[in-house]
Amino acid sequence: MTINLEHYLILSVILFCFGIYGIITRKNAVMVLMGLELVLNSANINFVAFSRFGGLNIEGHVAAIFVIILAAAEAAVALAIILNIYQNYKHINVDEISNLKE
Amino acid sequence: MSLIDIAFYFFAILIIASAYIVVTSKNIMYSAFALLFTFFGVAGIYVLLNADFLAITQIVIYIGGILVLIIFGVMLTNRITGVDIKTGTMSKFQIWMTAILCVIAAIGLILIFTQTNWNTALSPTKASTIEDIGTLLLTDYLIGFEIASVLLLIAIIGAALIARRKTN
């Protein structure tokens, strides 16, 4: 059995679910961020796989590049927010930060 | 099995194993290092998919940039000298519920992906994709490209502004 589109898609699904699992079960905000990066990477694998097998061609690569750009911006801003939270709360457990509720 | 198949399975196993460590490890530094291998594996997958530029970008930005940033985050928000580098999780019940949820989602997605009749037209292979990507970025996707640059600028300014220590 040669490697085709489905193999890559299944790989990306597995990565995606690991990412979601990490996002939900982790308390530490940095860990949540890592889960997020996994999800974004799985999306990127899909883009590139479709650009190879699905006739999306080079445009899939461009979309993936934009995803990477957004991921970079997101990581920077998210970490800045995390640092700020840390300064205020002295911890970064996301489930204990619910001031916005009130 | 051809060499490419072996390479695919190698990278796939690398990705899955290290992603598993990322989301389950108790030690946040181990998670961060496992994340490095995940990113590396994804870069390898890109190479298998003839996306050489993306593979390099993946290594430069994810491993060189984002991962370093994350490790910085870890260092700055944990007392390194202490033992507080562990990361807490939810209760056992919540974890199992989440795992079941994720498995259901995974099965659903895999079913959809395998049942769908994809239009599989193999793209023409080229020695290097850089030229094409460059052309596309500066023609069809010019606006997106420019907006992305503005976004990055704003992200830099915003991040610096948010993370700045309040002076009072």
Add this chain to the structure above:
Amino acid sequence: MTHDTLLILSTIILLLPLLGFTIIIFWGKRIGATWSGIIETSILGIALILSIIVCYSKLFTFASEELIQIKFTWFDFGTGGIKVGIGLDNLAAIMLIVVTLISFLVHFFSTEYMKGDKRYSRYFAYLGIFTFSMLGIVLANNFLFMYVFWELVGLSSYLLIGFWYEKDSAANASKKAFITNRIGDLGFFIGIMMIFFTYNTLMFDEVFEAIGNGIFPFDSTAFLTATGILVFCGAIGKSAQFPLHVWLPDAMEGPTPVSALIHAATMVAAGVYLTARIFPMLTAGAFIFVAFIGAITAFIAATIAITQFDFKRILAYSTVSQLGYMIMAIGVGAYTVGFMHLVTHAWFKACLFLASGSVIHAMHHALHHLHDHHTDPQDIRNMGGLRKKMPITYITFLIATIAIAGVPFTSGFLSKDGILAATLAFAHLSGGGIYWLIPLFAFSAAGMTAFYMFRLTIEAFHGKPKIKAAAHTKENNFQIVAPLVVLAILSFWIFYSINPFDISSGWLYQKLPAPTTVVPAESQWNHLLPINDKILETQHNSHSYANLFEEEMHHQHGSAMILSILIAGGGILLAFAIYQFKLANPDNLAKQFGKLYKLSFNKWYFDEIYQKTFIGGTVLLSKLMAIFDNYVIDGLVNLSSLITRGISYFIGHFDNIVIDGLVNLSANITGFLGLMLRKLQTGKVQTYVIFVIIGIILLFYWLW
């Protein structure tokens, strides 16, 4: 053995220290300090054996081939790409042995010297990464690898100088070394960019070939000169040449074996190695620049070394001076003797430094024994009489001193004599005038070297112990002494040439012919051009030499030898007269030469001048910028904000009444809805994610 085997072996040699680094940095704690040292040392031992095999087969089995190399394209972009690879020629093969042998001995030495240090295993990891990067420089056959490894040695030097970073002076010295090097590297980088811009390749051989075909940066040989000088700037920084020499003496804050390895024998010689690498593309103008930089460095550093009191600092200035010698030799066109001086100097200077390490180690232990923690164990005014206490260290130190002073029957005499002959030949052939300054500087530096090295030996080893601790020193054990003996043996002439008075008859000299210059004839020294038939008509008896310069060097050899023996002998006798037999009081002499003494003692005020001009200037500039920002920029911003405020005042009233009314209305509606939906909001991000996932799963069932 084929070409491929040779290149694979070279790659293995290159990667072995990296392997050691990886093992120790990741598992150093687990395997323990002792094993880290043993692993790293034995890895270097393997690398040394392989280097000897590689060097032997390159020099003898593949003697007919100038360069064995492999190239591959690293990455492509649009048109062309960057090619990299590794290459092995005689220069690199000999350098491999120099690096691995000294590195091995230093590792061996360090296992004892660093014993008990709390970062013992990390120290060996750093040594490993340094050796890896240095071997990278040696094996690079392109400017890109050269630059990458160049920066890597800079990094490892930074790490090792600041190894004891708890000491402020060490931390500052490492920063100073790093920043000073960066200034030189900037020039190097611009030079590389000019080369890439012009030739679209960074391979040494392809660049030289293109120059030979008459392609120059901006179509002008003047810019070729500029490119050569810019690349040489890297060598100025790394080899501590005037005016960037200030970092090397401060770098002595690092552990002494590190000083021996990095700041005496190998890394600082990388600048000389680079200059030798780009030798074919240097034009006459660039050669003059190189020669004068080298000569000035050799002279200034020698004058400073005379008056210093710190054991390692004297050796550091002597290193700067000797590096100046090598650079000067290459600058006057004497490629072979310049590089040979690098090799011979590496042995005896490493020997001197390791001996100084042995002395400091012994002094340190003696002071420790006497519970004295304030006396400086490196100050020669605290030593004296160590000859009896540490006989092996003394004898090896003395042999190395004799070698560096240039006494016949030593390796130092051979190469130094060659360089002096070359400077004389250069001054002769280039038409005299200002060029006579170069031999003048060279000979006076030779005299001063002999003087200060014997001053150091006599002050530290002869006479009576000056403080109590010096009397309590004792000889170190095998691990420290053995490297000294090996290096001292290598300081004899026999390894380089059977005839102790003529280097050009030696086998090493024959193996290292100067590469032919590729620069066009009109912008190159006439005497460096290869001899062709036209010149043969006018010059007889020159067919056995590659160019007129070598022939002239041969002619000047006799007079240079006699002069150098006289001058070195004079320096040695003077040192003995003043310090051993006390015919004159050094303090009185210092007073007599008041101004000159102060100039030398304060290192020609280089640090102070840099502090005032460059650092002060930068601070002043930033202050001016701040003032400009405060008044002009802020003024403009304030003005515009004032205008904006005026306009907003009017708009504000409109907003308050009309817009806010509408907003409040919709807000009230939303607020009511929000109260209803609030129950769903737990405030926990992860709950929301669960909602999203459930939503997605439901979506599957609807759509599918």
